[in-house]
Amino acid sequence: MTARIREINFFLRDYVNLDATRTKTLHSRVAAVNNFLASHSGLDDLVVGDVIPQGSFAHKTIIRPFTGNDFDADVLVPMAEQGGWEPKHYTQALHKALQSCARYSDKAVLGKRCVKLDYAGDFHIDLVPFVTRDDGNTYITHRTRNEFIRQDPVAYTSWFEDNNRTTHGHLVRVVRLMKYLRDRSSIDVPSVVLSALLAERVRSFAGVNEYDNVATSLTSLVKALHDYLDPMSTPPWVDDRIGQNLADRLTQSGFDNLKSQLSTWSKLMVAALEADADESVEKWRKLFGDSFGSAVRKTSESGALTASAYSYYEKAPAPGEQDLLRDHGIRTNLDPSHRVRVAGRVSPNRKGVGRYRPLGGRGNLVPLGRSLRFTIEDCTVEKPFHVYWKVRNAGEEAARRKMFRGEIRKLGEQITESSSFHGEHWVEAWIVKDGVAVARDRQEVTILPD
Structure with a gap:
């Protein structure tokens, strides 16, 4: 069996994934519109939390456009139900607020289910009103049909x-x-x-x-x-x-x-x-085309692997990152009969007011300046046990600040962190019983730029 993991990772990086520049630009613009909606006085009683990524944006499955340069990202705008309002009023109120801002007035387009912010020749962001009604269910709105549509993209x-x-x-x-x-x-x-x-x-x-x-x-x-x-x-x-x-x-x-x-x-x-190793690249090319494997050859010819080319996928160790066995003397022997879940939750706004919301429902995408809680849940290991935690930062900002972290600490069943700077991050936990790590889980976190 020849998986060609390295070649597939490079193929994803060079031909499939949205490039890092456009990803960062998308994140920055979503963060900017989120800050605008939170600070707009006309939306004080209407918008009740941070925008929530949905669809391929939330799932991190956006890929490079095959034709042209445009792609889209959908975000939900959580809104409180307003007495006397019809469904169309939510989209209209959102559009009116964006029209009042010089930054967005020429980009905001009123759609049937959303307000589209059109960044010409690059991408567009669809802002979808997301209303929790008195029945406890969530709805999006259809403006031209003037109706609520039952949906729960968060679920x-x-x-x-x-x-x-x-x-x-x-x-x-x-x-x-x-x-x-x-x-x-x-x-x-x-x-x-x-x-x-x-x-x-x-x-x-x-x-x-x-x-x-x-x-x-x-x-x-x-x-x-x-x-x-x-x-x-x-x-x-x-x-x-x-x-x-x-x-x-x-x-x-x-x-x-x-x-x-x-x-x-x-x-x-x-x-x-x-396929055997000497035939596997050609076999994969029958599926993905002749470009498969070419980036790896070019990189090896130049004599080096860049850190960003490989570590994003394989979580390569950071300088000073701790290892459970080497630094704590705890061996890992994961038991298939045991499971554990690290459940991350985020405060709904910068003030930390309101119910913390699960990270998984928003694609693990978090604005700056939010409080984060990580809790051990659904653990099938019988007590007593110990929980060992690792928090890891990655990306350009972590490198600039020299804050990759990666220390392992024995703590309780919940830890608290904050979204301090942009980049990819993850929180890992091991359940250690009788000196052996028998279960493990990891919660990914992507912090958006300001």
């Missing part, structure tokens, strides 16, 4: 994040690679449907090696999806996590083409993964 994002954790973070990369293949094929399948179908194939009781790396995860999930869809003559029900069907967006011809491509792709993936 969907939380579910997707849970499945991504089960695959050790590889589900996100699988979805990106599949969107790359989709864009270069005859398939017409919406991203949310493709992502949900793949996430539904994740098995929490998977074999030890099934989600060990991106190549095995890709092959396993695509083959499972092919096996699931192949006997069907019509699109299946795809749950949006509140009992509504996402697959009503998939046409019959789109479904038929998807089945056909899955048959081809799954065979190519299995052949590439099972």
Whole structure:
């Protein structure tokens, strides 16, 4: 078996992932509009918390546009229900506020379900009113039909994040690679449907090696999806996590083409993964094209690997980062019968007022200056046990400040942190019983720039 992990990581970096510059720009502009909405006096009683990323933005599955330069990111604007208001009034109020600002007046476009901020030639941000009504349920609004539409994208994002954790973070990369293949094929399948179908194939009781790396995860999930869809003559029900069907967006011809491509792709993936080392690159190129593997050759010819090229995926150790065995004398022997979840929650605004919200429901994206709590939950290890925690920072700002952290500390079942500076971060916890780490989990955190 030849997974070609290194080559796949470089292929993602150079041909699939949204580049770092555009990602940072997107994050900066979402943070800016969030700050504007929070400070606008006309929205004081209407907007009740930070904007909430949704869709491919929340799931981190945005990829480089295949044609043109434009892509979109969706965010929910949490709003309190207003007495006497019709559904259209929420979108109109949001549009009016943005029109009052010189920065946004020429970018704000009133849509049916959102206000679009159009950054011409680059990307656009769709701001979607997200109203919690007196019945306790959440809705988006349709302005032209003047109706509330029952939706809960936060529940969907939380579910997707849970499945991504089960695959050790590889589900996100699988979805990106599949969107790359989709864009270069005859398939017409919406991203949310493709992502949900793949996430539904994740098995929490998977074999030890099934989600060990991106190549095995890709092959396993695509083959499972092919096996699931192949006997069907019509699109299946795809749950949006509140009992509504996402697959009503998939046409019959789109479904038929998807089945056909899955048959081809799954065979190519299995052949590439099972190939000998000297044949594996050519096998993967039959799937991804001739550019696969080229960046690795160029890098090795130049004599060095840049830190950003590899460590983002494999979490390479930072200077001074501690190791559980080396620095604490605790060996790791993860027991498949044990599980634990590190549950991160964030304050709803800069003041820290209000109920803390789960990070998973907002794609682990957090504005600056928020309080964060990380709690041990769903732990099946019988007490007594000890919890060892590690907080790690990454990215340019962490390097500039020389604040990668990475120390391991024995603490209680909850720790508190703050979102101090932009970058990728993660919090890891080990459950240690009788001197052995028997369970482990990690919570990712992306802090947006100011």
